[in-house]
Structures are given as structure tokens and as C-alpha cells.
Amino acid sequence: MTKAYEKPDVSVDVVLLTLAEKGLKVALHRRAKEPYPGSLALPGGYIHADEDDSLEDAARRTLQDKTGLAPRYLEQLRTFAGPGRDPRGWSVAISYVALVPFEELAAVPSTVFEFYSVDDIPALAFDHSDQVRAAVERVRNKSSYSTLPCWLLPGKFTLTQLQHTYEAVFGESVTRATFRSRLGIKVGDVQTGEAVDEAGVLIATDDYQLGNQRPARLFRADKLGLFKRASW
């Protein structure tokens, strides 16, 4: 009963998603080493028992090492495991989802990642295609009842930009008024600066985005807000 079972390999993979003009994209890199050299894969790596204090730490360290990025949104997705996903044997991969504004990715050398539309994913190493599918499903689903899409935008954004983000995530359009009422923004509060979404998370700043039109108030979100009901 106290037989020592062979320990499986344990790694952390990160599904890094961003929003480009044509919709959600996933960041993939080309593997150099065995197994699957030359294949596209998610960024990931082994846990470093001596330096990682948590799984999230390991995920952040992996991204930091490979790209220098520190994503503002990082969430555990699910754990993928089994005897067949890695030719070296029984393995465990704890998968994370990271959301990064497209603008931040300009700082990453273009040789590190290739970006692919999440609705048109090529063949990937290991079970990484499954991980991407699960991540996209999670993001779409969670966006329907939360302020999650805020993390695909820069720190400050207009309501119209946020609306376009939701529309890109879901591939569906709504009217401005409908969008705002879905967020739970009470009419009249945008101008007074008391605008607040249903979850009390969207914060009106005193800055405006100027341009060839009426200036638009800029908002920010500090934490994830959950709506009472799904709405998309």
C-alpha cells in the first residue's frame, strides 16, 4: 500500500489571448526541442520547486522568462493529464489563461510569437489545441456575465471601445443603449462621473478621449465584476 508510484511530469501552460482587429488571437511559439520540434505550441514550462510559491507564480515566471510580459489578468483554466499527451509518459499540465491588451504585445519581439485566430487554430503540439479551445470557451462564457473583456483593453478605455471588445469576443452587435443597459450603467451617470456598472467595477475617470466629435469619458476597471445574469 505504501508502494512508491512513479511521479508524473508536471508543467504549467499558458493560453495567452489578445484582441486584434479581426477578433481573438492566441499566442503560439515554434518549439525547438524534442518532443515535437518545429511544431507550434503554447508557452509553458516545468514547476521550479525551489523558486515558485504557487502555480500562478510558475505561470507568471514562464511568461516573464519568454516574453517579459506580466499579464494583468491570469486565471487557472483546467488541468490536462494522461498517459498519452506527451510521448515521454504520464504527464500533468495545469493550464492558465492570460489576457493581454494588443498594445502591450508591441514590446515583445515579433520572433517570439505567432498569432493565430482562435477560430482557426492550426495543429499544435501535445493537447494544446484542446487547451486553446477550452480557454476560448471559458473567455466567451465568462465575458457574458462579467467585465472580463476590460482586460483586453488598455488601462483606460471608452465605453464604445469596451462595446467593440464585447462585440469582437462574441461576433455580434448591439445598439449603444442596449450595451450600456447590459452593463447596468444608469442613464445620466456617465456625465456626472457616477457611472457604475451592475457589479460596481467600472470606474469613471476624469479623463476624456478627444477627437473629431464629442469627447468620450474614459473608464478603468480594477477588479473583475460579475453580473447577476448572463446577457449575451
Place this chain on the structure above:
Amino acid sequence: MTKAYEKPDVSVDVVLLTLAEKGLKVALHRRAKEPYPGSLALPGGYIHADEDDSLEDAARRTLQDKTGLAPRYLEQLRTFAGPGRDPRGWSVAISYVALVPFEELAAVPSTVFEFYSVDDIPALAFDHSDQVRAAVERVRNKSSYSTLPCWLLPGKFTLTQLQHTYEAVFGESVTRATFRSRLGIKVGDVQTGEAVDEAGVLIATDDYQLGNQRPARLFRADKLGLFKRASW
């Protein structure tokens, strides 16, 4: 770069939940061995790389070995890990939630488990309290937009029993008509046997539960159904 990092221990833990008269209960057993001998803990065990074909297999095997149970509902919850959760060092625990009808537990010897109300959990070994909390949160949340509570009932059940189950999970009552409309059951369809919930998962059988009143049609659910909108 090819330094061999020490592999963490990997185990699977199961949060086994059931519904007794006074609400949701979690099954706990008293540990015999180190670490934490004498403490209450979740059932769990190491992965057996030679016999487990998946994580879910490992979870099922664990339950089978300890109790002989084969839960109809089993779902991966989340992975808990870190250097501090087990005194033996960096460890990874993939947590599963299992739902079992109270009736099925009669077959398990009463010495195996003690049942505790999920809203009044004692101190547990490792981070098992966190796991229970997360499991309950998941079950409550998912019940608000799915037919998940069906798995807390025997194979066939009346709509009233199902309503009582939802009410026990949430600790809140509604009228019969409200409950049925939440499921999306169209009026008039219960009697004709075409009754179907919003997700098309509740199946009307031809059996009725008799008693000192008008007989109630029995239903069954084969798979989990998701509603379009949360409703509790």
C-alpha cells in the same frame, strides 16, 4: 536549461457531496497515516501511472477503492498546489467534485465517512477546507444555470422533489409555477409527457409516484443541461 527539476507529488482529491434533509453535506474520513494522522480529510490518492488512463479515472478509482461507489456525476474542480499545503514539500492536488444521491450512500459502511454540513466545516488536513469551499461555490453557482441538482436525486424523481433539491442547495424557496418556468417547462406539457426543460434534458418517463394525492410524473436526466440565463 535542461536542469532536472525535482518533480512535485501529484494526487487527486474528491469532494463528495450529497443532499441530506438539512442541506448539502460533504463526506470526510479520518486519516490514519502521516501526515495529519487523526485529522479529517477528503478521500484522495496518488495517480497510478500504470493503471490510470486519465485524471477522472484516478478519481473514480480512489472512490471505488475506498467506498465502492461509482458516482454518476464527477467533474474536475480546480488544481491546488504549492510548497506549503503538504509538510512533505511541493505538491499538486487535482480536485474533483462528485455528487451522489443520499440513498446510494446507505450501501457504504458508516465507518468510512463522517458527513458534515458544508456551511459548518471543521478544520481539515492539508488545504482540504479550501477545496470544500470551492466545490460548494461551484455547485451552488452551476446549479443556478443548469440541471446539476438532478444528480443529487435518484434516477427518477418528481418535479417537486427536484424543486426541494434546488431549494436546499440555495436555501431559498419559490412557488411551484415559478420553479417550473425557471426550468423552462412549458405549461401543459407535463401531462402529455412532452415536458422538457429549457435545455431539453429533463425527460418525462411514463411512471408516476403514487400516494395520498394526485400522482406525480417521474422524470429523469441523462446529461447535464445548461440554461441560457442564470436564475437563482
Place this chain on the structure above:
DNA sequence: CTAATAGTGTCTTTGAGACACTATGGC
């Protein structure tokens, strides 16, 4: 002034939920 986009008031329709009425068994 016009063009362009931001913000809001109003109306319609849908649907959630409370209530009360009808149905059908055991006694």
C-alpha cells in the same frame, strides 16, 4: 454651418413571478 460620435429619454414587447384555480389520487 456640417460631420461625427457620445450620451440619454421613451416606448414596446417579453418574460419572470405571485396567485388562484382546476385535476386526480387515497381515504
Place this chain on the structure above:
DNA sequence: GCCATAGTGTCTCAAAGACACTATTAG
């Protein structure tokens, strides 16, 4: 007949969403 619980029809009120109107900038 009565009691008890199952199943359903109806009404009300609130929220979702479309549309159109007003507001504020640049040029």
C-alpha cells in the same frame, strides 16, 4: 364527500432592447 398534492391559466410589474432625439467636439 374530504384532504393533500400535482399541474396550469392569468395578471402584474419590471426589465430588455430598439429607436430616435439631444449634446459636444473638430473643422
